[in-house]
Amino acid sequence: MRDNFNPNVDVVTKVLQILGSILLIAFLFLMYTFMGRPHEVVVEKQQAAVADLKTQLLHQVQADAERQAEAEVEERARQRLPWTRLLDRVAHAEAVLNEAADNYTTLGTKRHQLMVSPQGRNIATDEARVAVFRANTQDDEGQFRKLAELQNEFLEMSIQARTSSNGDTTTAPNEQLVASIERIIQQASTMERKSSANLAKIDAEMAVSSGSTGTLQTAISSAARREDDEQVKAEAAAIAKLRAIEMDKAVESRVAAEKERLDAERLLEAQRHQKLLGEIEARRQNEKIEADRVRQANIDAERMAEEDRAMRADLDRIRSVLTPFISKASVQITANNQRVATENxxxxxxxxIQGSKALDPTSRYYWRSFVNALVSAGREKGATPTDEYDYEGVGKAQLLLKKHADAMIRAGLLVP
Incomplete structure (x- = not known):
């Protein structure tokens, strides 16, 4: 048997064994190369997806903040509209009251002129015309007193309306205040129409009595509307929205570690964002409080500056018409016209002045008494009117003093 063995068979067998080992190693190498790469590719894709999603979230937050800011601006403009309408009605009421006051002042002057004119003497010869003239005069005086009361009532309403309009405009104006201003407008309009008609009648009376053929005068003037429009400031707060990322269930086991890390990052980012939102809200509240304080201080400063400018514009009239009030003396007059010595x-x-009733528009007696007391204490009289029948002069002096009292105190022209 051994003599018949062929050595070539052993060589072929060894060669085949070597080739099989080489193929096995190549197969194992290829398996390692192509089966291990998918895991790395999946992880890289997940990381890119997370980065892209973060960018999308940032853009979404910015867009939401811009839309909310625009919505808040539109909402505040809508809330401001009722206050703008209310201020328009306040300006209209003030204009009508001023027209009626001008008419009644002119009526008083013309009736006084008629009483001392030749036309007045002609009327005196007719008892019926005298009775009508007296009744009309008494009615005008009564209407003038009612108008003064209406002006005082309206002054408080206008201050309340303008003060409220500079505050919180998220609520509608007080319905009772709106109704009261409309009532003032209705009553003042009635007085203005009646006074205009009376002016036309007295002009016609003077024209007929003097034989004039001229046209009748109505003494109706127009008043400019004042607009008070205050710009609305826009404030916006960013609200972040975080989305949960759902991983592909097919690769959950292979990317569990990465998902856990991403979840931890999202949680930490959400906590930081929530803390940032709290800080932003606290800072916004503090800035709002400070802005409201500064705005109110600016409003008060602008009001006082406007009062001071108006007072300086009327300073020549004040020095002429209110001379006893601004003249200095070492004797002070009390509300009951008593004298009190002062050091300076x-x-x-x-x-x-307020306690003495010198500013009462229905009586010029207290005005004359207080002015005479000031003059008797060593102050200059100037061109201050003291005639009880000088309705126009005394009335204008009273209004001038009321209008500029606060500014005159700040300027040292009055003491508190």
Missing amino acids: PQPASWAA
Whole structure:
């Protein structure tokens, strides 16, 4: 048997064994190369997807914040509209009251002129015309007193309306205040129409009595509307929205570690964002409080500056018409016209003026008494009107003093 063995068979067998080993190693190498790569590719794709989603979230937050800011601006403009309408009605009421006051002042002057004119003497010869003239005069005086009361009532309403309009405009104006202003407008309009008609009648009376053929005068003037429009400031707060990322269930086991890390990052980012939102809200509230304080201070400063400018514009009239009040003396006049000595020369006291009823539009007696007391205490009289029948002069002096009292105190022309 051994003599018949062929050595070539052993060589072929060894060669085949070597080739089989080489193929096995190549197969194992290829398996490792192509079966291990998918895991790395999946992880890289997940990381890119997370980065892209973060960018999309940032853009979404910015877009939401811009839309919310625009919505808040539109909402505040809509909320401001009722206050703008209310201020328009306040301006209209003030204009109608001023027209009626001008008419009644002119009526008083013309009736006084008629009483001392040749036309007045002609009327005196007719008892019926005298009775009508007296009745009309008494009615005008009564209407003038009612108008003064209406002006005082309206002054408080206008201050309340303008003050409220500079505050919180998210609520509608007080319905009772709106109704009261409409009532003032209706009553003042009635007085204005009646006074205009009376002016036309007295002009016609003077024209007929003097034989004139001229046209009748109505004494109706127009008043400019004032617009008070305050710009609305826009404030916006960013609200972030975080989305949960759902991983592909097919690769959950292979990317569990990466998903856990991403979840931890999202949680930490959400906590940081929530803390940032709290800080932004706290800072916004503090800035709003400070802005409201500064705005109110600016409003008060603008009001006082406007009062001071108006007072300086009327300073020549004040020095002429209100001379006893701004003249300094070492004797102060009290509300009941008593004298009190002072250490240094001073102008008149605003509190004493108010308490003396010198500003009462229905009576010129207290005005004359207080002015005479000031003059008797050593102050100059100037061109201050003291005639009880000088309705126009005394009335204008009273209004001038009421209008500029606060500014005059700040300027040292009055003491409190």
